[in-house]
Amino acid sequence: MSSRKCMFVGWMGLLGLSLGCATVPGEVRLRADGTPLSEKCPEKSQEVMKYLRLFVGEAAWVQLDANQSRADTITLYDGPIESVLDEDIGTLDAPARLYGRVWTGGAQPVIRYYSAQSMKGGDIIPICAVARLGFGQLRKLPESKPGTAVLASPRAGVYIVNEFR
Structure with a gap:
């Protein structure tokens, strides 16, 4: 059995354990400006990430909104998001x-980001990651209305974290 298959079998066991202890991700207290406060990465997510070689600081490119891929500008809304990983990160294969x-x-x-799922099949796995770009490139454009963020690029870096800050 290849090492990748062994890792997948072991990961499935960890995933089964983590689903029974899941909390509701994304429900955090907000600052006065509407941005979220710090949030711990659940221990089970950290265990799964370690097993999948998703180490803190690793990064890859991501299409921020699966419904607006490759657009010149995109509009994000408060609430859930589904993004698409453009590059492999750890043992999580793109897309x-x-x-x-x-x-x-x-x-x-x-x-x-609180979970990921390979488009080549498989279950949803718990992760902790954030989207970011340096040099203020993820700043909202002036035409952004309340509850939205109009961005000049559909892509950003996605970084594995052990705590949301």
């Missing part, structure tokens, strides 16, 4: 779906 939540209250949106 894969990333599921999370968006908050648009501040100068730039906050995007946190």
